[in-house]
Amino acid sequence: MSDEIAENGTANGDVPEIELIIKASTIDGRRKGACLFCQEYFMDLYLLAELKTISLKVTTVDMQKPPPDFRTNFEATHPPILIDNGLAILENEKIERHIMKSVPGGHNLFVQDKEVASLIENLYSKLKLVLVRKDDQKSAALRSHLSRIDGLLERRGTRFLTGDTMCCFDCELMPRLQHIRVAGKYFVDFEIPTSFRALWRYMYHMYQLDAFTQSCPADQDIINHYKLQQALKMKKHEELETPTFTTSIPIDVSENSIAE
Amino acid sequence: MSDEIAENGTANGDVPEIELIIKASTIDGRRKGACLFCQEYFMDLYLLAELKTISLKVTTVDMQKPPPDFRTNFEATHPPILIDNGLAILENEKIERHIMKSVPGGHNLFVQDKEVASLIENLYSKLKLVLVRKDDQKSAALRSHLSRIDGLLERRGTRFLTGDTMCCFDCELMPRLQHIRVAGKYFVDFEIPTSFRALWRYMYHMYQLDAFTQSCPADQDIINHYKLQQALKMKKHEELETPTFTTSIPIDVSENSIAE
Incomplete structure (x- = not known):
């Protein structure tokens, strides 16, 4: 897990603590990444934290070198991941549904x-x-x-x-x-x-x-x-091809024609 | 080290065995990569192996996931690496010089x-x-x-x-x-x-x-x-910049002008 943790609201017994794991920047693993769903749920939960119906903890994970405990717990799952009372919710639709149905105050957003x-x-x-x-x-x-x-x-x-x-x-x-x-x-x-x-x-x-x-x-x-999406797309193209070797030549230089 | 090993010549007591470590393909770690110096020294040594002045062993290393023993021995050094009688030569100019001065038959190439x-x-x-x-x-x-x-x-x-x-x-x-x-x-x-x-x-x-x-x-x-070189170059550009956040807007919507 990254060190960058944003806390909002108070983690006391009155309101539940919700943790949202988001993707880190692909440039600097300590910064927030450009993941649309991560930002969307971050905003939803931030609003609820402002209303003090929950306390929010946001953790960024650098997917280029995820920490060992992240890999152990979530394997190939990518953020956003919502953790509520020890329960990890991994799919976007389920996260949305969980915010709407189970997170205090959430139904008002929907x-x-x-x-x-x-x-x-x-x-x-x-x-x-x-x-x-x-x-x-x-x-x-x-x-x-x-x-x-x-x-x-x-x-x-x-x-x-x-x-x-x-x-x-x-x-x-x-x-x-x-x-x-x-x-x-x-x-x-x-x-x-x-x-x-x-x-x-x-x-x-x-x-x-x-x-x-x-x-x-x-x-x-x-x-x-x-840029990274485009580079990966470009790379895919060659990866799917059978290797070929350009060794033909465009002019006639058969052994006879090249003999001195 | 990769499994792909090309052997040429005979590894008997008569001729020394020279090992050349080359970069693997960035598409398939078992294929040869497009490293110009790796190919150049591969060709030099292949010619000597054909003349039976040396026996040649070529090992490809996938630099995207180098095997632990490669990292232990060479850390951040990239192939080509020439190994002659337990001595590893890591720099291109020194490899060239070694082929010319110390590898049997090498002086004829130069x-x-x-x-x-x-x-x-x-x-x-x-x-x-x-x-x-x-x-x-x-x-x-x-x-x-x-x-x-x-x-x-x-x-x-x-x-x-x-x-x-x-x-x-x-x-x-x-x-x-x-x-x-x-x-x-x-x-x-x-x-x-x-x-x-x-x-x-x-x-x-x-x-x-x-x-x-x-x-x-x-x-x-x-x-x-x-393609990968270009993608890295593109990435570098953002990496060197101080993060900025576009939040200015191009029209006048100050609080007064937007009030209903």
């Missing part, structure tokens, strides 16, 4: 809002498509999706997606917006248009919140996350 | 030829420049250098650089020509012109020789070698 739910669900896959290669059509699809989110925020006039307090959808959307902003700009010069004023206001509010700033990876970690 | 020596010495750095980014001027510089080598081979009319038998310069040049051919084509669509007939004849002869084919990495290993 607002029912079908419009918002369907509006944000495929946003991130559009970033992934844009990052594959600079392509005007894919950038336009991402921009158009952001425009619809901007439209909803404008129309509703609320500070956050479903009202003036944060909910699970904000914890899901904002880390992805940050990746779009930082990686989109770096890799394909994609920018969120300044005309999306309601969206920028939304981000402005997020940037003031501890739940976001405490959980947010550095720009360099976001960029490096996608 | 022909004096200033013209050839200066002709081939900066060829590889031109490939490195070409691989950084597709650039017509850099490609032209590499092509022009190859043209001068083609000219020398044409003028001399010999099978190899200094005569009709191989010498140390051939063991130096040919692995680099192969990298130029395979990586140049793959990354920047660089091709050795078919009009360089003497150079192609030279390569044709090399492709017939066990000393070359036994030591040559697969095309995929050459390509992957440069």
Whole structure:
């Protein structure tokens, strides 16, 4: 386990202590990594810790050299991992469900809002498509999706997606917006248009919140996350090929033609 | 140490056994890697083993997971490593010097030829420049250098650089020509012109020789070698930066302007 532990709330007998294990940066094992689900659950739980319904302990694990006790306990499982009262929850959907059903205060985060739910669900896959290669059509699809989110925020006039307090959808959307902003700009010069004023206001509010700033990876970690993904993808290509040896030559130099 | 051991010559009392440790492929730890100096010394020693002045043992080491005894003996030293009679030689220049001065038959490989020596010495750095980014001027510089080598081979009319038998310069040049051919084509669509007939004849002869084919990495290993170099270079860039967090916003949404 890493030494970097963020504590919030009080670990007394009144509130349960929840531990969230998150991936460390691929640059510096002591920093937070650019793992979207880690940040999402970090934000959910941070909000609950602020409300003092739980005490939160966040542990970063460097997956490039996980400590022996991590390997013993979790083998090949990657963070996020939630630990509640000695029970480790390893799958994202189960973590979400556990926060909603079993963590004190959690049910308040899980607002029912079908419009918002369907509006944000495929946003991130559009970033992934844009990052594959600079392509005007894919950038336009991402921009158009952001425009619809901007439209909803404008129309509703609320500070956050479903009202003036944060909910699970904000914890899901904002880390992805940050990746779009930082990686989109770096890799394909994609920018969120300044005309999306309601969206920028939304981000402005997020940037003031501890739940976001405490959980947010550095720009360099976001960029490096996608660089490593691309490098692994590139490597895969050769790994799947049968080895070949280029030893043919493109001109006729048979023994006769080369004899002096 | 890997299991892949190539033996050549006889390990009897008459001739000394020389062990050369080379880097394994970064794709498959059992294959030979695309390390230029490893291949160069492999070829030198292979020629001596064919002449039966030594017996040669070649061991590949997967540097991504070096075996414990390799780490104990050599720590962070990377192959090539030459082992002669219990003595490990770790630096390239010292390996070359040892082959020339102390390995039986070695002095015959080290022909004096200033013209050839200066002709081939900066060829590889031109490939490195070409691989950084597709650039017509850099490609032209590499092509022009190859043209001068083609000219020398044409003028001399010999099978190899200094005569009709191989010498140390051939063991130096040919692995680099192969990298130029395979990586140049793959990354920047660089091709050795078919009009360089003497150079192609030279390569044709090399492709017939066990000393070359036994030591040559697969095309995929050459390509992957440069991909990993580029990925590491990309990674380095973020590693050297102070972490920054993009949380400024490009429009004015100060508390007053966003108040409802």
